Amino acid sequence: MNSVTPFIGTPDATASAKPATARVPTDWTTKAMQSRIRRRYAAERRFRLAGLAAVWLSAGFLAFLLSSMLWQGASGFVETRVALPIDFAAAALPIEPARLTSRGADLALASAGLEGAVDSAATRAFGKDGEGLLSDGAWVTVRDALKADPGLLSRKTVIAVPVASPVDMAAKGDGPPEAEAVVARLKARGVLTRGLSMTFLTTADSTDATRVGIWGAFKGSLLTMIVTLLLAFPIGVLSALYLEEYAPKNRWTDLIEVSINNLAAVPSIIFGLLGLAVFLGTFGMPRSAPLVGGLTLALMTMPVIVIAGRNAIKAVPPSIRDAALGIGASPVQVVFHHVLPLALPGILTGTIIGMARALGETAPLLMIGMRAFIAAPPSGLRDPATVLPVQIFLWSDQVSRGFIEKTSAAIIVLLVFLLAMNGVAIYLRNKFETRW
Amino acid sequence: MTNHKMTARDVSVYYGQKRAIDNVSIDVDMDNVTAFIGPSGCGKSTFLRTLNRMNDTVASARVEGKIELDGHDIYSPDMDVVQLRARVGMVFQKPNPFPKSIYENVAYGPRIHGLAGAKSDLDQIVEKSLRRAGLWDEVKDRLTDSGTALSGGQQQRLCIARAIAVDPEVILMDEPCSALDPIATAKIEELIHELRGRYAIVIVTHNMQQAARVSQRTAFFHLGTLVEYGDTSAIFTNPREERTKDYITGRYG
Numbered sequence: 049m050n051s052v053t054p055f056i057g058t059p060d061a062t063a064s065a066k067p068a069t070a071r072v073p074t075d076w077t078t079k080a081m082q083s084r085i086r087r088r089y090a091a092e093r094r095f096r097l098a099g100l101a102a103v104w105l106s107a108g109f110l111a112f113l114l115s116s117m118l119w120q121g122a123s124g125f126v127e128t129r130v131a132l133p134i135d136f137a138a139a140a141l142p143i144e145p146a147r148l149t150s151r152g153a154d155l156a157l158a159s160a161g162l163e164g165a166v167d168s169a170a171t172r173a174f175g176k177d178g179e180g181l182l183s184d185g186a187w188v189t190v191r192d193a194l195k196a197d198p199g200l201l202s203r204k205t206v207i208a209v210p211v212a213s214p215v216d217m218a219a220k221g222d223g224p225p226e227a228e229a230v231v232a233r234l235k236a237r238g239v240l241t242r243g244l245s246m247t248f249l250t251t252a253d254s255t256d257a258t259r260v261g262i263w264g265a266f267k268g269s270l271l272t273m274i275v276t277l278l279l280a281f282p283i284g285v286l287s288a289l290y291l292e293e294y295a296p297k298n299r300w301t302d303l304i305e306v307s308i309n310n311l312a313a314v315p316s317i318i319f320g321l322l323g324l325a326v327f328l329g330t331f332g333m334p335r336s337a338p339l340v341g342g343l344t345l346a347l348m349t350m351p352v353i354v355i356a357g358r359n360a361i362k363a364v365p366p367s368i369r370d371a372a373l374g375i376g377a378s379p380v381q382v383v384f385h386h387v388l389p390l391a392l393p394g395i396l397t398g399t400i401i402g403m404a405r406a407l408g409e410t411a412p413l414l415m416i417g418m419r420a421f422i423a424a425p426p427s428g429l430r431d432p433a434t435v436l437p438v439q440i441f442l443w444s445d446q447v448s449r450g451f452i453e454k455t456s457a458a459i460i461v462l463l464v465f466l467l468a469m470n471g472v473a474i475y476l477r478n479k480f481e482t483r484w
Numbered sequence: 485m486t487n488h489k490m491t492a493r494d495v496s497v498y499y500g501q502k503r504a505i506d507n508v509s510i511d512v513d514m515d516n517v518t519a520f521i522g523p524s525g526c527g528k529s530t531f532l533r534t535l536n537r538m539n540d541t542v543a544s545a546r547v548e549g550k551i552e553l554d555g556h557d558i559y560s561p562d563m564d565v566v567q568l569r570a571r572v573g574m575v576f577q578k579p580n581p582f583p584k585s586i587y588e589n590v591a592y593g594p595r596i597h598g599l600a601g602a603k604s605d606l607d608q609i610v611e612k613s614l615r616r617a618g619l620w621d622e623v624k625d626r627l628t629d630s631g632t633a634l635s636g637g638q639q640q641r642l643c644i645a646r647a648i649a650v651d652p653e654v655i656l657m658d659e660p661c662s663a664l665d666p667i668a669t670a671k672i673e674e675l676i677h678e679l680r681g682r683y684a685i686v687i688v689t690h691n692m693q694q695a696a697r698v699s700q701r702t703a704f705f706h707l708g709t710l711v712e713y714g715d716t717s718a719i720f721t722n723p724r725e726e727r728t729k730d731y732i733t734g735r736y737g
């Protein structure tokens with residue numbers, strides 16, 4: 049056999065001859081060509097305008113929602129106070145000043161008849177219906193003033209105390225006519241002031257609109273969200289990782305996939321019934337507790353995280369897995385060193401969506417008793433509590449007009465909570481985002 | 485008697501029902517560089533991937549036959565796949581650096597295998613590997629930049645550096661020079677010459693001159709079968725089969 053030289057250059061033997069008729073060069077200046085170019089530009093302009101309009105429309109809706117909420121709700125954070133002259137020396141409360149600094153001060157002052165003393169001071173100062181001018185919680189303000197300065201007990205002083213709901217409404221320009229008259233009179237005496245309502249920021253539900261607070265519901269939401277996140281995030285991410293990276297592709301995993309997708313679409317009230325039957329019924333957990341609320345919402349949030357997580361994991365290029373496996377990384381190392389960090393931004397996006405939905409959820413929590421009237425902020429996961437959206441729902445149902453602005457104020461608190469939560473998640477997402 | 489590092493006997497690979505490799509038997513020597521040549525789609529990559537069990541990651545792939553590394557069946561249950569892949573390293577056809585810094589790309593392997601105790605040892609391994617891959621001078625001032633920000637050819641050399649950083653016994657290279665200019669190609673070929681004897685090297689290439697230059701043994705694949713396997717000089721000067729001759733003279737359709 050002859051020796052063969054390695055192949056260099058084009059093999060001429062295989063190249064076939066070109067057809068003889070030369071092709072006419074394209075004329076880019078014809079009329080048809082020009083109008084095609086014009087149409088292309090016009091289509092692009094239309095598309096951009098439509099997109100811009102859509103963005104402005106949604107931004108407009110958001111701005112309208114936020115500004116109308118702020119407009120209506122801002123006054124919910126403000127209370128009207130009246131300067132109440134009170135003579136503790138004359139009232140002669142049966143209590144030693146030393147007890148005011150001890151732990152039982154609240155109880156001692158209550159049983160010493162402080163509330164009565166405040167009422168009679170009001171009657172003395174503002175006439176026979178003076179007692180009705182004050183909020184039911186006015187004596188609590190006086191109590192706190194006494195605790196802060198026990199020396200008052202032997203003196204005469206003036207304390208600004210919150211007014212009753214109709215007077216408060218009238219002072220804000222939206223009250224019943226008789227209250228308007230009272231406000232005009234008090235304004236003439238120059239005893240009305242306004243200020244940020246610490247009551248609203250630090251207490252829980254009440255039957256009196258001037259005494260309600262958002263802190264109880266806020267803390268309830270916070271505890272519930274913590275339980276939800278601690279359960280749904282790790283379980284959701286681990287399920288997504290297992291299903292994508294380890295599970296064999298067979299009929300069982302298909303079934304699980306379909307079930308999870310369906311679970312994400314189940315109406316939330318069904319999860320409430322499930323929570324009621326399982327957590328309260330079978331396991332005998334306490335009613336109205338953030339623990340149970342968190343568990344129930346975790347059931348609801350988990351599928352969302354699993355679906356988002358699987359999509360994010362699928363989007364990690366297989367070549368990265370090959371690269372790591374190819375230098376002898378174990379499957380677990382591949383997952384935790386490469387796949388998970390690259391998928392994390394996507395997983396976090398899914399988590400934001402799931403958690404935001406859980407935060408705004410009312411229906412399932414009604415089922416497990418979180419709609420009860422709860423007058424004290426929860427101090428633990430097993431204490432009765434309510435959450436922000438349920439509190440909003442409860443207040444919006446109240447007949448007393450003072451609750452309207454409190455409802456709007458609660459909505460503002462809920463939105464701020466939501467924004468803060470999303471802000472943290474977006475910060476984390478940007479931190480883990482990889483530049484390719 | 486040559487020193488066989490790896491031996492493959494009657495290996496067939498299936499993707500589902502489709503047979504991609506049909507009854508291939510090959511020896512990979514310690515002192516020789518082995519080149520795989522053949523038309524696109526003939527199964528070179530597939531066969532290469534069976535040598536370090538990368539086909540395990542393809543759910544539909546099934547391997548029959550026997551492949552041994554130093555006399556141990558690599559598909560036997562007591563073979564640890566992770567260790568196998570550390571001993572039989574691979575450079576992939578498409579450059580696939582991690583989206584991490586250049587330094588981290590090279591340091592990752594030694595780190596997970598605990599090859600470097602101190603940071604200075606690791607620095608040394610990184611520098612040595614990058615130097616051997618002919619990339620050090622281009623990246624030494626920007627080791628913290630992302631590996632994916634390099635050019636295609638630089639990425640490929642980074643992947644080579646990453647593979648040799650774990651000090652494997654066998655290196656499988658799937659067209660390592662497909663995106664490289666002649667100068668970088670020459671560097672890689674130099675590297676192969678330098679590594680020869682210390683590592684068993686298998687290289688897939690579409691470049692006949694390259695196969696002739698770097699390898700001592702050449703295997704010609706066609707449609708999943710091994711058509712001819714022998715000394716490179718013999719294959720290129722005096723092929724036994726008509727198909728081999730047609731392919732290396734470029735007469736193949």
Ligand SMILES: Nc1ncnc2c1ncn2[C@@H]1O[C@H](COP(=O)(O)OP(=O)(O)OP(=O)(O)O)[C@@H](O)[C@H]1O
Pocket residue numbers: 499504522523524525526527528529530531542544577
């Ligand atoms: N993951 C896969 N699933 C199914 N078939 C595959 C898969 N990978 C490769 N094949 C098929 O196996 C055959 C051999 O492919 P392989 O990638 O080994 O070719 P190759 O010789 O490396 O080609 P090239 O020179 O173009 O890289 C091809 O027909 C291809 O379609």
Ligand SMILES: [Mg+2]
Pocket residue numbers: 528529530577658
């Ligand atoms: Mg290939």
